[in-house]
Amino acid sequence: MKRIIFHIDVNNAFLSWTALDLLNxxxxxxxxxxxxAIGGDEKSRRGIVLAKSPKAKKCGVVTGETLYSARMxxxxxxxxxxxxxxxxxxxxxxxxxxxxxxxxxxxxxxDECYLDYGKVQNLYGxxxxxxxxxxxEILDTLGFTVNIGIANSKLxxxxxxxxxxxxxxxxxxxxxxxxxMYPLPIDDLFGVGKQTxxxxxxxxxxxxxxxxxxxxxxxxxxxxxxxxxxxxxxQGIDDSEVVSEQVERKGISQSTTLPKDMTRTDEIFPxxxxxxxxxxxSLRKKNKYASVIAVIFKDKFFKSYTHQRKLNxxxxxxxxxxxxSKELFLEGWKQEPxxxxxxxxxxxxxxxxxxxxxxxxxxxxxxxxxxxxxxxxIKQKFGDQAIGKASLKDxxxxxxxx
DNA sequence: TCTGGGGTCCTAGGACCC
DNA sequence: TCTGGGGTCCTAGGACCC
Numbered sequence: 001m002k003r004i005i006f007h008i009d010v011n012n013a014f015l016s017w018t019a020l021d022l023l024n025x026x027x028x029x030x031x032x033x034x035x036x037a038i039g040g041d042e043k044s045r046r047g048i049v050l051a052k053s054p055k056a057k058k059c060g061v062v063t064g065e066t067l068y069s070a071r072m073x074x075x076x077x078x079x080x081x082x083x084x085x086x087x088x089x090x091x092x093x094x095x096x097x098x099x100x101x102x103x104x105x106x107x108x109x110x111d112e113c114y115l116d117y118g119k120v121q122n123l124y125g126x127x128x129x130x131x132x133x134x135x136x137e138i139l140d141t142l143g144f145t146v147n148i149g150i151a152n153s154k155l156x157x158x159x160x161x162x163x164x165x166x167x168x169x170x171x172x173x174x175x176x177x178x179x180x181m182y183p184l185p186i187d188d189l190f191g192v193g194k195q196t197x198x199x200x201x202x203x204x205x206x207x208x209x210x211x212x213x214x215x216x217x218x219x220x221x222x223x224x225x226x227x228x229x230x231x232x233x234x235q236g237i238d239d240s241e242v243v244s245e246q247v248e249r250k251g252i253s254q255s256t257t258l259p260k261d262m263t264r265t266d267e268i269f270p271x272x273x274x275x276x277x278x279x280x281x282s283l284r285k286k287n288k289y290a291s292v293i294a295v296i297f298k299d300k301f302f303k304s305y306t307h308q309r310k311l312n313x314x315x316x317x318x319x320x321x322x323x324x325s326k327e328l329f330l331e332g333w334k335q336e337p338x339x340x341x342x343x344x345x346x347x348x349x350x351x352x353x354x355x356x357x358x359x360x361x362x363x364x365x366x367x368x369x370x371x372x373x374x375x376x377x378i379k380q381k382f383g384d385q386a387i388g389k390a391s392l393k394d395x396x397x398x399x400x401x402x
Numbered sequence: 403t404c405t406g407g408g409g410t411c412c413t414a415g416g417a418c419c420c
Numbered sequence: 421t422c423t424g425g426g427g428t429c430c431t432a433g434g435a436c437c438c
Contacts, residue, residue, distance in 0.1 A: 047405080048404095111438075195436085251410085253408060255406090257406065257407090306431090
């Protein structure tokens, strides 16, 4: 039996959710109906468009461009800052509403998910009618609109939900692929980004149909092992299942664009220290230990590079993560101005079996970790101000990370 | 007044082992 | 002393997604 998959996607998620927030606060108009965008702060060099209203889109404003450039295209535009906590609340509410109807929901990101409709069809009947019903229920109870794509695979459902917006339902069943998907430009195919699309265009492949009919042996020279999957996706073939269990995080990272390009360690280290604390706290919240620590750099030319180390003994200690990050920074830094600095923790494990080495003090380490957990708990109870690292006390930078 | 932040997956090359 | 070769681990970088 053929599967039936829904892909549910919030229209202009960040903008819609901020619109609701503002209306709640007594705003007189709905920013979804005006020239508006969600964006970071230009002064702190985070000035890019994260989401835009339909009217702003009509002016040519695109996600990811600078606020400056958006303003050039659309002088009437107004920018609003993102509010991630509020977004998370709305996201949860959406998935909760949907899980009333089916336990088989795969959360794909903060504003989209897949639902395995085939498994519950006998309860709710015609897919299109049901999609209409939940679409309306979401609008009535949560206040924002979603697009729904209906297809026989996750890939096609995802492609379908993207066809036209907002508040639309599209089907892309297997028998509709040639008519509805083949004519689209290759850039529209999920998984084909800027680099791949450029290569494909050079090879004379411009539409999804071109790729669906392309010679795999020929393309293999350029795309190696991703060739088969890419061609299958162009043909609308995707057997992947809707996975409802929450998959464990593989890594934790935090990075920040610096207020200016920096070259002095006395300016950079307090920030790196604060990031160490933050990622360590996230790690302990999940009751995990990290086996790999990486420091992330971005230079003034926007070139990123990393320097990492695999640890003999996984850690969750703030002190150790900070100490190693500092070492990694000094080893990896190319002595050039830094635009962004960050830390990533990888290969997270549950337990630690200490491999004692001559040079490490086992007891000290355990003490460090125990202390960390106690500090976490105090902060949880009495707030972040209750306790803190003396070295960060008087640093203005610290405020940014709280 | 240029260009966020948090993820995942894949690949390539070197070291090392048998 | 004509320089194998497969497997695995580690590091670094790139592409893609929202």
